[in-house]
Amino acid sequence: MPDLRTQLLETIRDAYPENFEGLNPSKTLGENMFDGPKPHPNAVLNLFVQQKVASALPMAYYMAVRRGSDSLMDARLPTSAILSGQTLRFAIRGLITLREMELKETDRIVFKTSNRVGCSSTDCPSRHSWGRLDAGITGAHQRTFDRITGSGVEGTRILQVLSGSEFGEDTETKFCEVCAEKMQVAHGEVRRKAWATLPDVFCLRG
Numbered sequence: 001m002p003d004l005r006t007q008l009l010e011t012i013r014d015a016y017p018e019n020f021e022g023l024n025p026s027k028t029l030g031e032n033m034f035d036g037p038k039p040h041p042n043a044v045l046n047l048f049v050q051q052k053v054a055s056a057l058p059m060a061y062y063m064a065v066r067r068g069s070d071s072l073m074d075a076r077l078p079t080s081a082i083l084s085g086q087t088l089r090f091a092i093r094g095l096i097t098l099r100e101m102e103l104k105e106t107d108r109i110v111f112k113t114s115n116r117v118g119c120s121s122t123d124c125p126s127r128h129s130w131g132r133l134d135a136g137i138t139g140a141h142q143r144t145f146d147r148i149t150g151s152g153v154e155g156t157r158i159l160q161v162l163s164g165s166e167f168g169e170d171t172e173t174k175f176c177e178v179c180a181e182k183m184q185v186a187h188g189e190v191r192r193k194a195w196a197t198l199p200d201v202f203c204l205r206g
Contacts, residue, residue, distance in 0.1 A: 015029055020196070040081040044060055044063065064091055073088070093201065102194075106148045110145045110148065121178075127176075167184050
């Protein structure tokens with residue numbers, strides 16, 4: 001049994017990495033590691049809490065909260081996916097903190113990082129932007145903001161690797177390649193920052 005547990009922990013560490021560099025979107029992450037029907041992320045979180053798999057807990061909490069509070073507290077959940085009062089409190093606290101960070105940082109990225117400095121196209125909305133309230137660019141910037149944050153979605157996807165189209169490389173928003181790349185790089189920095197906060201926002205330190 002000790003040998004089997006060691007093997008299982010190695011698989012878990014690959015799917016629930018302990019460091020930011022382990023968040024490789026081409027790898028099998030989260031509950032996708034399980035064969036057969038995927039367990040609810042709450043059930044995985046419960047398992048790791050019970051088994052004290054400390055290295056996997058930051059990402060396990062994130063996987064549970066990214067669907068939002070309705071998923072965390074769904075009355076139809078099986079017993080294995082019902083969180084204890086303390087785990088639920090930590091999860092809700094982390095969800096609120098991450099969502100606030102996501103909205104704040106995305107606002108900065110879209111309305112401030114994407115500016116006319118270095119812009120490569122005269123048609124790029126950022127070239128004519130002097131601030132968020134500029135009526136001429138609000139539509140393009142707002143659509144990009146909504147795509148990145150998943151506007152209207154209760155959860156969070158702050159750690160998700162986003163495609164170029166979500167940063168305005170499409171015909172609808174028409175951000176130039178330079179501005180879209182700047183936003184994408186800035187979002188990568190936000191992902192790293194958010195990852196570093198997970199142990200604190202989910203009360204895992206100490």
